[in-house]
Amino acid sequence: MSARTASRTRRLAAFGAGAAALALLTTGCAGDASADGGAEPEHKSFALSGRTLTVDSDDSRIELVTGDGDEVRVTRWFTGRALLGSTPRADWTVEGDELKLRVSCSGIVTTCDAEHRIEVPADVAVSLRTQDGGVTAKGFTTPLTLRGSDASLTVEDVSGPLDLHSADGAITARSVSSSRVRARTEDGSLTLALARAPQRIDASSEDGSVTVELPEAAYDVRTKVQDGRTNVSVLEDRASSRVVSITTQDGNVTVRPAG
Template sequence: MARTVPVRIAVAWVLVAVVAGVSGCGASAGDDEEPERRSFALEGRTLTVDSDDSALEIVAAEEHEAGAVEVTRWFEGSVVFGEDPKVTWSMKDDRLVLREKCSGVVADCSSRHRIEVPRGVTVRVLDGDGSVRAWGFEDPLHIKTGDGSVQVSDSSGALDLETGDGSVRVFDVASREVRAKSGDGSVRLSLGSVPDLVETRSGDGSVTVEVPRAGYRVEAEAGDGSVDVSVPRDASSSRRISAHSGDGNITVRTAN
């Protein structure tokens, strides 16, 4: 019985060393030099991407055959005490489901997916934990992530973007309607053409809206921060900008 305590101490130190070793060199999907690729048939004109824990790149690609979604997957992971990590992908009823299984006493995993979507498809993205980047869309794009940044560029379809914890960035777009929301993070929108509607809100972070010169009906309010509106204001305009922040500065200005 006298050896029990030293043995436990030794085991504890081994565990500490293992954890320290794993956490010191975290897994990165970018280290995967042989990504997997797969094509999924898409029967309708809408696609839902349902991911639990992955960084996502969503791209509108016109060179692919109609009705095909091309997916490239990078994955790196290790589990010291537990089942081997794995990732899965499947398509059912125009819903692409991406899952990562990585659990144990010492688990470290990272995944990334690039999803190339045929043009003319409305895309909805639901990501539990991971950043989302999208570009090239002429059709409506809906993105919601629980924890991660959202970035959209080179698009003209209506945008509806939301993150629980992360920044939202929109630039080089000609969308007529843009809705962007962050629970905890900054929001910055830079539009290349005059929009009909911009609605943006941040619970804790700054809000910046840049739009071409035109008359706008503007509503801007900050719970704790400054408000600077320099675009031409027209209370009777059909073009509307709404910007709100619970804790952060608000800027609505003409794009250079």
């Protein structure tokens, strides 16, 4: 199973029914699983009682964007096939202010592909956790918290407090104007590109390089590297109120001016 896609394929090494039975089953299966290959989008909208949206997802690519209006709007693309076993399905449920996204893809020789686009009211904070599916988020001015397992996280053009954690996947943040950023990877590279000088950055990686690009200013840069090289080329000042703290166990650290 790839850690960079929400597709999941399981194959049975010994198929006792033989080649003829397999060919018969194949004739009746659905088309190729691809969100871009003809799957009709489905839509769902719901209102929030509070100002925070919680998303719990697995086996799906997620796109988070800000939208107009007071409701959360979700668009889903899903395709799946199974030669034998349960019919693949995708479910979405809302409980309070939590949106739960699930994909069921089990059986013999199954393929599923799911993608969700979530449009969030501009004044709503988002807290998302996902397993096995990449996440992209763009345009948020409110607090944004993303937690991923087997998932890459990509953030762009955000200015609210930012908290990112990936257990197995790269983290990339571009055009970030947030004053406070926390980012941690356990197995993957970490890249933060700041568009405005932050007050505080806490970044760490257990196994992967960390690169931080900063606007012109003086920073109190604190690095701790167990196995790797450190290259800091921004203006450093231990008395600065702008603190950049970076730790890695196995990976290089680079802190450089934004280009």
